[in-house]
Amino acid sequence: xxxxxxxxxxxxxxxxxxxxxxxxxxxxxxxxxxxxxxxxxxxxxxxxxxxxxxxxxxxxxxxxxxxxxxxxxxxxxxxxxxxxxxxxxxxxxxxxxxxxxxxxxxxxxxxxxxxxxxxxxxxxxxxxxxxxxxxxxxxxxxxxxxxxxxxxxxxxxxxxxxxxxxxxxxxx
Amino acid sequence: xxxxxxxxxxxxxxxxxxxxxxxxxxxxxxxxxxxxxxxxxxxxxxxxxxxxxxxxxxxxxxxxxxxxxxxxxxxxxxxxxxxxxxxxxxxxxxxxxxxxxxxxxxxxxxxxxxxxxxxxxxxxxxxxxxxxxxxxxxxxxxxxxxxxxxxxxxxxxxxxxxxxxxxxxxxxxxxxxxxxxxxxxxxxxxxxxxxxxxxxxxxxxxxxxxxxxxxxxxxxxxxxxxxxxxxxxxxxxxxxxxxxxxxxxxxxxxxxxxxxxxxxxxxxxxxxxxxxxxx
Ligand code: SF4
Numbered sequence: 210x211x212x213x214x215x216x217x218x219x220x221x222x223x224x225x226x227x228x229x230x231x232x233x234x235x236x237x238x239x240x241x242x243x244x245x246x247x248x249x250x251x252x253x254x255x256x257x258x259x260x261x262x263x264x265x266x267x268x269x270x271x272x273x274x275x276x277x278x279x280x281x282x283x284x285x286x287x288x289x290x291x292x293x294x295x296x297x298x299x300x301x302x303x304x305x306x307x308x309x310x311x312x313x314x315x316x317x318x319x320x321x322x323x324x325x326x327x328x329x330x331x332x333x334x335x336x337x338x339x340x341x342x343x344x345x346x347x348x349x350x351x352x353x354x355x356x357x358x359x360x361x362x363x364x365x366x367x368x369x370x371x372x373x374x375x376x377x378x379x380x381x
Numbered sequence: 382x383x384x385x386x387x388x389x390x391x392x393x394x395x396x397x398x399x400x401x402x403x404x405x406x407x408x409x410x411x412x413x414x415x416x417x418x419x420x421x422x423x424x425x426x427x428x429x430x431x432x433x434x435x436x437x438x439x440x441x442x443x444x445x446x447x448x449x450x451x452x453x454x455x456x457x458x459x460x461x462x463x464x465x466x467x468x469x470x471x472x473x474x475x476x477x478x479x480x481x482x483x484x485x486x487x488x489x490x491x492x493x494x495x496x497x498x499x500x501x502x503x504x505x506x507x508x509x510x511x512x513x514x515x516x517x518x519x520x521x522x523x524x525x526x527x528x529x530x531x532x533x534x535x536x537x538x539x540x541x542x543x544x545x546x547x548x549x550x551x552x553x554x555x556x557x558x559x560x561x562x563x564x565x566x567x568x569x570x571x572x573x574x575x576x577x578x579x580x581x582x583x584x585x586x587x588x589x590x591x592x593x594x595x596x597x598x599x600x601x602x603x604x605x606x607x608x609x610x611x612x613x614x615x616x617x618x619x620x621x622x623x624x625x626x627x628x629x630x631x632x633x634x635x636x637x638x639x640x641x642x643x644x645x646x647x648x649x650x651x652x653x654x655x656x657x658x659x660x
C-alpha cells in the first residue's frame with residue numbers, strides 16, 4: 210500500500226498492524242537528544258521550534274552526506290529509547306513515528322488513545338533507505354549535528370505498520 | 382627486536398575501519414542470504430531482503446551499510462619481539478580513527494557520558510592491547526553500534542549453575558532484547574574469568590568466522606543448544622516474527638573463581654562488521 214505524507218487522521222485509521230506500506234512525503238528527523246530538548250521546552254511552556262501537527266517523526270541520526278547524495282546512510286534507530294519522551298509530542302499533534310523494534314505497553318496504549326501510528330523500517334539498512342530520501346533541510350538544533358531536527362523528503366520508503374491506531378501491535 | 386612504526390599500525394587500522402563499515406564479511410552474507418531463502422514469514426522476508434540488498438548497495442558505492450558506524454573497537458595483539466617506534470601508539474591510532482570516520486563519511490557517535498557532548502571525531506577508540514609470542518602485530522577492528530551493544534548483559538551466576546545456567550542466561554538476554562538490537566543476531570558469549578575477562582572473551586568471540594563452532598566440543602554443543610533455543614523464540618528479523626533470530630552463538634571460556642561463574646552476553650546485530658590484518 211502506498212501512503213502520502215503528511216498523514217491524515219483518515220489515512221491513519223486505514224492502517225493495520227502488519228501491513229507493508231511505502232511512504233512518500235515530508236518527515237521530521239529526531240532522536241534522543243532532540244526529543245529531550247523538545248520535551249524540556251514543552252514542560253517549561255516554551256514555543257517549539259517546529260510544528261508537530263499531523264507530522265511524522267523518523268528516529269534517525271544519519272551519516273554525513275557523501276559527494277553523490279543528499280544524505281548518508283539513514284536507517285532507523287531503536288524506538289524504545291524514545292518511549293519516555295513520546296507522549297508530550299503526541300499531545301502536540303504528532304501523528305506518525307518511524308523507528309525500529311518494540312515499544313513499551315504505555316506507548317502502544319498511547320498510540321491507540323491519540324489515534325496515531327508507529328511504523329518500523331529495516332534497522333541496519335541505512336544505505337538502502339538513504340536512496341529513498343531526496344531532500345534534506347535542517348530545521349532546529351543544528352548544534353546537534355547528526356541528531357538535529359531536519360525535514361527530509363522520503364519516496365516510496367518501505368515500512369511496516371507495527372502499532373496501529375486501534376492499539377494492535379506486531380510485537381504483542 | 383623488530384621495529385614497527387606506530388603510524389604503520391595506525392594506518393592499517395584506518396583501512397580496516399573503512400572497509401569493515403562498507404563491506405559486510407562474506408561469511409555473514411552467506412548466512413543472511415540463507416536465512417532470507419529459508420524464511421517463511423512474509424514480514425521477516427521483507428526485512429531480510431532489504432538487509433541483503435543493503436549490503437550490496439553499501440559495497441558497490443563504498444557507503445557505510447548502517448548509519449550507526451559505531452564506536453571503533455580495536456584489538457592490538459603485539460608480539461613480544463616487537464619494538465613500536467616513532468611516537469605514542471594511542472595518539473597515532475586515535476588520529477587515524479578520526480581520519481577514517483571523516484573520510485568515510487561515517488557518523489560521529491561518541492559523546493561524553495554525562496554531559497553528552499559529542500567529541501565530533503568519533504574518538505576515543507576502545508583499544509585493547511595484549512602481548513603475544515613472536516614478532517608480528519595482529520590487528521582486529523569491529524565498529525560497534527549501540528542498538529545491539531545496549532542489549533548486552535552480565536550475569537554473575539552461582540558456581541553450580543552449570544551449562545544450563547549459561548544457556549538460560551543467553552536465551553533470556555536475547556528474549557529481553559526482542560527486536561531492538563536488529564536481529565538476526567550473532568551472540569558472543571564469555572564464560573568464566575572475572576567481570577572484565579568475560580566481557581573481553583565475549584567481544585573477541587565475535588571475530589570468529591560467523592557460525593564456526595568452538596574448538597572445544599562441549600562448548601560447541603552448548604552453542605548449538607543455545608542457538609536452537611534462541612530461534613525457537615520466534616523473534617525473527619527486526620522482531621517481526623520469524624524463524625531466524627540469531628545466525629550463530631559463539632562461546633569462549635576461561636577458568637574462574639570457585640565462588641562464581643561470570644557470563645557476559647555481547648549482542649551483535651546483523652551488521653556484524655569485523656576485519657583483521659597482520660603486520
Ligand atoms: S543495531 Fe546494528 S544494524 Fe541496527 S542500527 Fe545499530 S549498528 Fe545498525
